[in-house]
Amino acid sequence: MRERQAPATIRRLLVANRGEIASRVIRTAREMDIATVAVFSDADADAPFIHEADQAVRLPGRAPADTYLRGDLVIEAALRTGADAIHPGYGFLSENADFARACAESGLIFVGPPPEVIDAMGSKIAAKELMAAAGVPVLPGITIDDHADLDAAALSRRVAAEIGFPVLVKAAYGGGGRGMRVVRSEAELLEAVTSARREAKSAFGDGTVFLERYVDSPRHIEVQIFGDWHGNLVHLFERECSIQRRYQKIIEEAPSPAVDDTLREELGRAAVAAGKAIGYVGAGTVEFILEADGRFSFLEVNTRLQVEHPVTEMITGLDLVRLQLLVAEGRPLPEEVLNARISGHAVEARLYAEDVTAGFLPATGRVHHFTVPDLPGVRVDAGIQASGEVSVHYDPMIAKIIAHGSTRDEACRRLARALDETRLHGVVSNRELLIGILREPEFRAGRIDTGYLTRHDPAALAASREDPAAVAVHALAAALAGQAERRSRSSVLSTLPSGWRNVDNGPQFTTFQVAGSATGGIEVRYRLRPHGGLDAEVAGVPMGDTVLRSATPNRVDLEIDGVRRVITVHSVDGVFYVDSSLGSTTLQEIPRFPEPDPQTIPGSLLAPMPGTVVRIAAQPGDFVEAGSPIVVLEAMKMEHSVSAPSAGRVTEIGVSVGRQVEVGTVLAVVEEHPTEERA
């Protein structure tokens, strides 16, 4: 049993995090009559969590390194506002032992395990050694610390001898899959280690990386553990997080369909052993990989609350944040934790702002509208309310939507429907992919592993809900809603029939482009007649027998060939977000009168997203091959190369390293110049 000072009562809690987890922690704190203090960066100045807290302290700046990672400022904020404890959430300072120590030195309770536990687990390498010693199964691995010189040949020899390819390279500190790379041959090794190091350094401040045997497509199983200061250490069953893209979990569930009672007991025993080996206190997660043959190996211990903790809460009925706070106060784990039981099944989907078809390119922008239907068993943990900003500075997760049911099937159905009826306007999201997965038979049969999204084309899954008629019907609805909007806004003749002519000059028309699509415009032609009569044509195809029951700027009640649907439309600055039972479509209206703009020079490379220029890989005058990276941008903590579209000569570099760029900024100009023509 660990020693600890006499139990204290937390009266005011500072939440050193942002977004949905800040809101989540504040919610429980309020239920426990604990006052809350939020901290916020300038980029989050309008975020809802600020107002959910009783007070909030500004952390000047936008970058995490200037704000949420600044332990000193966070502690100062806590002292200034009279807080007696700090909850770090996940990410940021949650696994920073120095910060935990500094809290203690300032007389603040750090809601998390003791610093030495964090230290022990913070290094994945040390953690693994510790676990191996405690008899927990582990994978072979090698550590390369921050300052070590990299010798490609020596490194390759070591890997071949101690691990064997394929090898997984990842940051030793921090989590979330950042900087992870699979290396299948010696040739790729050095580059992978170098860039993993760079990303680790920028994200976590420590460039130490870690190599280990890479298991192709295992299942990712993790066990929730909880310890207190009174010698109790229990596990709260497993979660399965095998559905991942780019090593980021997107669908998690509890319990795992691959774990039976026997395996659950084994995993639990290993997890508790792991916890005991380090004297774990508070909420922690022991991650394992589970291979097809049933072998499991220790991966790491996360000494914090996990993003996916709600699925555990929903099957156990426990509030893990409440337990964290009770433990932090020095109280023993309550009875219901010691005798926790699984009830039903819970599945969580992470709704990310990202473009699935563009290789999960992170998206940013303003969410104009966000609602999740109120269905039984559905919980929403969101960082935004009805609207909000997905900023370039942080993780692009918009919300977690969790559904509970008595069976896995029921939970999946509820979650799929909740996502289906979710309205999300303003940013591209992975919603269609999530729905596609939740309805896909292999997933539903529980046959999942981390290779699931390699086997199943994400773009195809995302397209699976799409009704072929959706775009045409939605384009018509958008045109009619736009029409209603213009008529309602009209200051003269506003009560007269829409588009009336005594001498007919043909229908009214609107041209749209499906957002994110390179296909040409879709022209909608319509003519309204008395008594709901409507002649309509979309992209030259007549829409059949149509009756317009009603049209307002936000709602179109339309009957086509005897089938009546209500279609909701929401438009912001010429972008129409259309939702109906046919699906969701985002349409950009093509303006009638384009401002005569100076044309961009052919061969211009435009920034595909807002971000910061981190590297420039070519100079003016350079000859480059098609696909050569020219400018590297960092956005959403990930690097994106902007490459030459064709072989040619760089005639202009429009940016410099460190510059923030907006979408569409001209980064460089590459003059097309076929290779054979070079003298």
Next chain:
Amino acid sequence: MLRSTLDVTSEAYRKNRAALLAALAELEEQLDLVRSGGGPKYTERHRARGRLLVRERLELLLDRDTPFLELSPLAAWGTEFTVGASILTGIGVVSGCECVIIAHDPTVRGGAMNPYTLRKNLRALEIAKTNRLPVIYLVESGGADLPTQSELFVEAGQIFRRLTEMSGLGIPSIALVFGNATAGGAYVPGMCDYTVMVDRQAKVFLGGPPLVKMATGEDADDEELGGADMHSRVSGLADYFAVDERDCIRIGRQIVSELNWRKLGPGPTRPADPPLYDPDELLGIAPADFRVPVDPREILARVVDGSRFGEYKPRYGTSLVTGWASIHGFPVGILANARGVLFSEEAKKATEFILLANQTDTPLIFLQNTTGFMVGKDYEQGGIIKDGAKMINAVTNSTVPHITINIGASFGAGNYGMSGRAFSPRFMFAWVNAKLAVMGAQQLAGVLSIVGRQAAQAAGREFDVEADERRRKQIEEQIERESHAFFVTARLYDDGVIDPRDTRTVLGIALSAVHSQTVEGRRGFGVFRM
């Protein structure tokens, strides 16, 4: 509230409806011709030059989904000139502002002006001036139709005079020049307050290269003499340079949005709920034969807001229905003939009603269906001329806006009393079934026959009955033809032939237009009780 007693299964209803549908089909046939402009060959040639057709320009210019009331579409019908008279005019909404739009159709003889074009153009300018509506010209015209210059040249100067007068009154004018505006035509962009020219299309000069060569020996090309680039950089005649037609229309819309335009009359003040009865039924109500009287309340029940009508003097002078209502929220006074003939009572009732409307600044709607003032010994002796004169006096000196629609017949002095064209109503329309003449064709032929017989008698000649019959028939046919709605509208005696079902909409647009100007009745004396 009006209650309809219409029987849609009656013989009369069915006959009227069939006749009206046939007349509307004829109208549509003519409108097809109007739309086709100079025909497929010239349309194609115009398109091949990468230019928009006049109706495409119009549709781009107008605010989307707003209504557009085209004026005098059948001008020049039945004449040697193309129906529509190579020009398009109408009232539409541009950047939230109701404007008069005047657009040349360059596919019809290069948009050249003939005597009907001129009348249509001048009428549109008159509407703009009296109702205080900004004017937008879409210019592309080769100038005057030279063979008819004698009927054109002198009067055409009015176009420029009126534009300038309007400018002086604070009514803006905008010329969007898409093509030729040469010689006299150059004064349209010249006299407008704002001018936009399309690059490599606009040609605005007094004399083209051949004329200049002849006159002075100078060699100069079109662009130097009158291109958009030159006019926007050098002469300054073009205030704005447009890269193409769309850009020109965009700039035109921008200019209107910056006019800081305010209408002087009040906006709609009453609920604009639709009538309780279906306007479609007007087709069965409209009189196919003007000799069959129509109860105008059945029409009003399908035209006015919520079918609400407050009838004035319902028990007196019952051949004329008068009362108050609103259309698209604008309060109006309505005078409608109930049984064709106007007697002294009707004339006096109308006079009082017109004075009342002037006292309350309420616009008046005249629904004409009249065969004229009553004749006969008793009526003449009863002073029907004096009573008719009262009504004509009141109509003439009334200063509230008048809008007149001929729904069946407009004959004799009834046409004058019911605010006919000569009394300058702000707008005047005719239902497709309507007839207009000094009197009915049969009656007129009969009168001529009697006069002929009397003349023969007086001269002691023998009256040739057979010749009289032939002549009578001939005259009847001539008058029948000349009283036809198309014949009347072709000569700009009204602002267009309309589908009866559109009456409420047409009145709504017209009423809104008249409220761009102040709406003020005649003051200075009280209401005379007749």
